[in-house]
Amino acid sequence: MSLEHYLVLSAVIFCIGLYGALSKRSAVVILMCIELMLNAANIALVAFSRYITPTLLTGQVFSIFSILVAAAEVTIGLAIIIAIYRRHETIDASKINLLKW
Amino acid sequence: MQVTMPNELVWLIFLLPLASFIVISFITRLLGNPKFSGYLSIGAILASTCLAFWALFSVISSPHHELVIPGFKWLFIDGVIDIRLGIIMDSLTAIMLLVVTIVSLMVQIYSQGYMHNDPGYHRYYAFMSLFTASMLGLVLADNLLMMFFFWELVGLCSYLLIGFWFNRPAAANAAKKAFIITRIGDFGFLAAILLLFSQTGTLDIAQLHGLAVAGTLGGAALTWAAIGIFMGAAGKSAQFPLHVWLPDAMEGPTPVSALIHAATMVAAGIFLVARMYPLFEHSPEALLTVSIIGAVTAILSAGIALVMTDIKRVLAYSTISQLGYMMLGLGTGGVAVGIFHLFNHAFFKALLFLGAGSVNHATGTFDMRRMGGLKKIMPWTYATFLIASLSIIGIWPLAGFWSKDEILASALENQPVLFVLALITVFMTAFYMFRVVFLTFGGSYRGEGKPHESSAVMTLPMVVLAVLAIVTGLLNVSGWFGSFMGHGETHGFIEGFFGIFSHPLTWVSLIMAGAGVLLSYAIYSARWLSAERIGKLFSPVYSLLSRKYLLDELYERIIARKIFYEGLFSGLSFIDSHGIDGLVNGAAASINNAGRRARKTHSGQLQLYGIFIILGITLIILAMFIFG
Numbered sequence: 001m002s003l004e005h006y007l008v009l010s011a012v013i014f015c016i017g018l019y020g021a022l023s024k025r026s027a028v029v030i031l032m033c034i035e036l037m038l039n040a041a042n043i044a045l046v047a048f049s050r051y052i053t054p055t056l057l058t059g060q061v062f063s064i065f066s067i068l069v070a071a072a073e074v075t076i077g078l079a080i081i082i083a084i085y086r087r088h089e090t091i092d093a094s095k096i097n098l099l100k101w
Numbered sequence: 102m103q104v105t106m107p108n109e110l111v112w113l114i115f116l117l118p119l120a121s122f123i124v125i126s127f128i129t130r131l132l133g134n135p136k137f138s139g140y141l142s143i144g145a146i147l148a149s150t151c152l153a154f155w156a157l158f159s160v161i162s163s164p165h166h167e168l169v170i171p172g173f174k175w176l177f178i179d180g181v182i183d184i185r186l187g188i189i190m191d192s193l194t195a196i197m198l199l200v201v202t203i204v205s206l207m208v209q210i211y212s213q214g215y216m217h218n219d220p221g222y223h224r225y226y227a228f229m230s231l232f233t234a235s236m237l238g239l240v241l242a243d244n245l246l247m248m249f250f251f252w253e254l255v256g257l258c259s260y261l262l263i264g265f266w267f268n269r270p271a272a273a274n275a276a277k278k279a280f281i282i283t284r285i286g287d288f289g290f291l292a293a294i295l296l297l298f299s300q301t302g303t304l305d306i307a308q309l310h311g312l313a314v315a316g317t318l319g320g321a322a323l324t325w326a327a328i329g330i331f332m333g334a335a336g337k338s339a340q341f342p343l344h345v346w347l348p349d350a351m352e353g354p355t356p357v358s359a360l361i362h363a364a365t366m367v368a369a370g371i372f373l374v375a376r377m378y379p380l381f382e383h384s385p386e387a388l389l390t391v392s393i394i395g396a397v398t399a400i401l402s403a404g405i406a407l408v409m410t411d412i413k414r415v416l417a418y419s420t421i422s423q424l425g426y427m428m429l430g431l432g433t434g435g436v437a438v439g440i441f442h443l444f445n446h447a448f449f450k451a452l453l454f455l456g457a458g459s460v461n462h463a464t465g466t467f468d469m470r471r472m473g474g475l476k477k478i479m480p481w482t483y484a485t486f487l488i489a490s491l492s493i494i495g496i497w498p499l500a501g502f503w504s505k506d507e508i509l510a511s512a513l514e515n516q517p518v519l520f521v522l523a524l525i526t527v528f529m530t531a532f533y534m535f536r537v538v539f540l541t542f543g544g545s546y547r548g549e550g551k552p553h554e555s556s557a558v559m560t561l562p563m564v565v566l567a568v569l570a571i572v573t574g575l576l577n578v579s580g581w582f583g584s585f586m587g588h589g590e591t592h593g594f595i596e597g598f599f600g601i602f603s604h605p606l607t608w609v610s611l612i613m614a615g616a617g618v619l620l621s622y623a624i625y626s627a628r629w630l631s632a633e634r635i636g637k638l639f640s641p642v643y644s645l646l647s648r649k650y651l652l653d654e655l656y657e658r659i660i661a662r663k664i665f666y667e668g669l670f671s672g673l674s675f676i677d678s679h680g681i682d683g684l685v686n687g688a689a690a691s692i693n694n695a696g697r698r699a700r701k702t703h704s705g706q707l708q709l710y711g712i713f714i715i716l717g718i719t720l721i722i723l724a725m726f727i728f729g
Contacts, residue, residue, distance in 0.1 A: 022708050030708075085570065097705025 008049035014040035027081045027091040031074065038070045106152075106159040108170045111188055114152045114198060115241055118205075118234035121145035125227040125451030135222035142226040143209050144234055150202040166585060167191040172243060184304060187243040188313055192585045196440060197240040197372055203569070204364035207235040207562035211455050212356040214559035215462060217601040219267065221326040227356070228265070232258035236365040240372060245294045245304040248376075252333070252369060256283050259366045273348035282346040283414040286336015290373075293329025296322060306351065310379040319383060327380045327387030328371060331394075338370025338424045341398040348417040351467075358413060360500035363451035364419040365555075371427045371443050373434045387689040388432050394429025396512070396519035407536075408636075408646045411467045412457045415537050417494065420450055422526060426508050429523060434461045434511030437586035441577055449489040449501060449570035455563050456486035459542060462559070463552035469540040470696045471548040476554050482559040483542045485567040490538050494614045497607075498598065500574030506601065507577070509610055527610050531617025539625035 016024025017036030024030055042063040085091050121142050122481050122613065129137040160166055172187020173599035188194075209229055216225050235254035242248040257280075264276025298304055300322045301312055312318040318326075334340070339347035349368070351358055361367060374391060381387050399422045406418035431439030459482045460475060461467055476483045495506065505527070512520040546552070552558070576582045578598050601607050623629045636643045648654070 022711050022715070093708055094706060096707075100703060100705030 002049040005049055006043060009045040010040045010047065012040075013037075013043065023091050025094060027084070027096070028078075030093060031077045031081070034077075035074065037072060038066060041089075042066050042100075066090050105163065105715065106155050106168065107663050108168075110191055110584045111156060111168070111170055114149045114156065114202075115237040116236055117145040118142075118237065120516065122227050122230040122234060125223060125230060130223040130227070131702045138223045138226040139209075139213055140236060142230045143206070143213075145230060146202060146206045146209055148472070149233075149237065150199075150206050152502075153195070153198040153202045155200055156190060160190060161585065161690055166337055166587070170552055170696055176246075182302075184244055184246055186247060189243040189306060190241070192587065192593040193372075193375055193436065193440065194240055196444055196586075197368070198237065200367075200368065200444055201236050201240065201364045204447050204451045204566075205229070205360060207566055208360045208363075208451060208455070210354045210561050211359075211458070212354075214358050214556050215458055216354060219354075224471045225262075225265065228258055228606060229360070231355075232262060232360065232365055236369065239369055243306055245297065245306065245309075248373075249290065249294060250304075251587050252337070252373075253287065255366055255369055256280060256287070256337070259283075259350070259361055261460040262357040262361070263350045265353050265357065269352070272352035275352040277344075279346040282343055283336040284331045286343055286370075289329040289332025289336070290334075293326045293333070296326045296329065301324070305377060309377075315378045316383070318380075321380075323380060324386050325385040325640040327377070327384045328390060330377050330380070331387060331391055334370035334373045335394060336370070336426075337373070338367045338428070339398075339421045340370070340394050340424065340428060341401055341421075342652065344398060344402060344421045345656060347421055348414050351411070351413040351417055354498045355413065355454060355461060358417070359451045359454035359458070362417070363447040367420060367424055368443055368447065370441060371424065373662065374431050375440050378431070378436050381431075390432075391428050392432025392512075392516055392519055395425045395432055396516075396522040397425070397431075398422070398521045399425030399526045401530070403526045403533065404646050406533040407529060408643060410469055412460065412472075412537055412541060413454070413467050414467050415469075416450070416453050416457060419453075419530065419533065421507050421528065423450065423493070426505065426523065426526070429512055430504075430508035433515040433519070434507060437577075437583040437585075438504075438507045438511050441582050442508060444582075444672070445492070445500035445504045445570075445573050448566050448573055449492040449499075452485055452489040452563055452566040452570055453493070455559070455566065456482050456489065459559055459563065462555050464548045464589060464656050466548060466552065469537065472541045472546070473544040473548075474542070474546040478546075479542075479554045481554060481563065485560075485563040486539060486542070489570050490534040492574075494617065495527060495610060496614060497601070497611065498574065500570050500572070503574035503577055506607060506610060510604070510606055513606060524610065528613040528617045531614040532621045535618045535621035535624050539621060543626050649710060658704040 014037050017033045017038075017040060020033030021030050021037065024033065045059045045063040045066065049057065049063075053059070081091055084096060088096065090096070121144075125138045125141060129141060156168075159168055168190035170188045170190055172185035174183075175186040176182060176184040209226070212225065212229070216222055219225065226545065232249070232255070235251045235258055239248055239251035239255060242251055260276045260280040263279050264273050266272045267276070294304065297309060297318075301309060303312075303319055309318065313323060347362075350361060353361070381391060386420045402418045402421035402425065406415050406422065409415045409418060423442070426441045427442045427446070430442050457467070459479065460472065463475070463479060463482075464472055488499070492501040495502040507525055509520065509527070512523050576600075579593055624631075624635070
């Protein structure tokens with residue numbers, strides 16, 4: 001298993017996440033896809049840390065920060081989605097176009 | 102034991118009244134008691150007067166009649182401009198300082214009585230101090246830029262003082278008129294300053310004199326510069342055709358008129374020409390312009406003075422006429438001739454105005470038809486007014502005689518045609534001055550109320566000025582004034598005092614003046630001739646004179662209204678509203694339109710935004726790969 005394998009895995013997961021975030025209707029699914037993208041980045045961070053600077057733990061510590069931020073982001077994101085649902089009775093992203101001219 | 106004045110004290114002459122202005126404006130005005138302001142202002146000008154005398158004696162005893170005073174560096178750009186804040190202290194300055202300080206001192210003492218109980222007392226003395234300070238600064242300035250500053254300050258102060266009673270519309274309008282008309286002249290002055298600077302690269306007056314004398318500065322540039330300077334002088338000194346502001350300036354308090362007419366405002370123009378005289382001397386055209394304008398002004402305004410019924414207006418036109426004499430004197434005779442008349446005129450004209458103010462204080466009017474018989478009631482005013490009148494019409498041996506005679510003599514020598522105009526003016530001057538004397542002081546009282554003599558605080562300055570109106574002419578009896586100013590030689594006093602009668606010209610001018618007085622006596626005192634009948638006989642002339650040659654109408658109706666307001670300005674207004682506003686509004690409208698279109702792209706679809714972000718990032722990365 002070389003670094004490339006991990007990076008390809010990371011890229012694939014990232015692209016799946018991106019595709020989902022841009023194309024899915026449901027806001028919850030979009031949130032999940034964003035989680036995918038973040039975790040793809042985490043995989044890349046850990047892989048770089050492991051293969052390029054094995055003696056330092058910088059990358060791994062950084063990915064723990066990233067996971068922490070992702071957890072916080074999910075909390076707030078879900079809260080927003082619930083608030084939107086209460087007001088509009090929908091979580092279809094194409095119908096939530098409040099930031100319009 | 103003669104002690105030469107220290108340089109610092111010369112600055113004080115100008116700084117003391119300025120300090121008084123500042124202290125009155127910011128401190129004593131708030132203390133409440135108006136007396137403080139008056140005493141402060143008078144104290145400052147008194148100190149300046151003493152210093153001015155000291156300066157004069159220092160200048161007299163110094164070699165070449167000039168004190169050299171180093172200036173301060175003020176505006177300096179290496180190789181481009183070097184303007185210093187400096188002082189010229191020569192004979193011309195010393196004489197002018199004396200005139201300004203003495204007249205200002207007398208006027209301010211007199212004002213204690215005249216402005217008594219006026220609600221604007223503090224403001225009055227603050228402006229008086231500033232006015233005096235700016236005139237002193239103008240006189241002392243050693244370069245044209247500094248001079249221009251004070252020149253404008255003098256204009257500003259006269260605006261403030263003419264419009265002193267600004268809640269009267271006539272006064273407010275007169276102030277505006279004075280400011281605007283003199284501004285036309287100032288345009289010429291400023292243009293001349295710029296022309297001189299572009300030609301020579303210096304604004305230092307002494308250097309400009311040197312260049313003009315050496316011939317480096319010459320030809321058309323010199324002529325135009327001199328004419329521009331004269332234009333400024335004509336505006337300030339109320340020369341034809343820019344004289345129309347001065348009679349209206351009568352709306353201010355009478356002591357202000359005295360100051361404006363004698364020492365400060367109008368003297369500035371004469372002084373400017375005298376100060377820049379070497380430039381005029383080397384341009385015969387400019388000198389001829391000065392002479393012609395002077396003579397024409399003298400006779401035209403004397404004509405108007407013949408028919409005015411307001412005592413102050415007669416005096417105002419008489420001032421314009423005398424200023425014309427000064428210009429004629431400068432144009433034909435030189436600095437000494439013109440300035441000598443300015444020097445003498447300052448005292449007797451200030452006195453005439455203070456006399457008119459005193460009469461007004463007693464009768465409450467300036468209309469001579471409602472005066473009369475004041476000879477018995479106001480003996481001091483009458484006596485001093487009579488002395489001033491005799492002096493202004495040029496009766497031997499009063500002050501006016503000596504200077505007017507010199508102007509006539511130099512006009513006869515150089516410009517015989519202008520001499521004839523000046524001689525006729527002598528007759529007219531005598532006529533209208535004695536018309537005032539007879540109408541005001543002779544006969545019986547035609548007005549209302551019980552007039553009384555003014556208080557001592559008002560008559561005392563008049564007596565001082567009357568003494569000066571008698572004696573100042575004697576300074577040049579022996580030719581001393583002329584030689585002090587740099588030309589002419591001195592001779593014995595007695596020889597000059599009586600020897601003047603050996604010239605036929607003296608007799609001619611005295612006879613002309615006598616004839617004027619006689620005619621005036623015949624009409625207004627003895628009533629051998631009826632003023633109304635004469636008025637009817639020459640009715641077209643009379644109405645032309647009483648309407649001031651229709652100049653006000655020409656300026657207001659034709660030039661201001663038709664040419665500027667309806668012609669030029671409406672055209673400019675069209676360009677402004679359609680051209681310039683159109684440009685600005687068009688630019689705003691097109692941006693507005695673009696915005697209206699562009700905002701359609703904001704659909705509110707977050708995922709669409711996301712796609713664009715990804716596209717953008719992809720493009721940037723691609724660009725980095727391709728070009729980086």
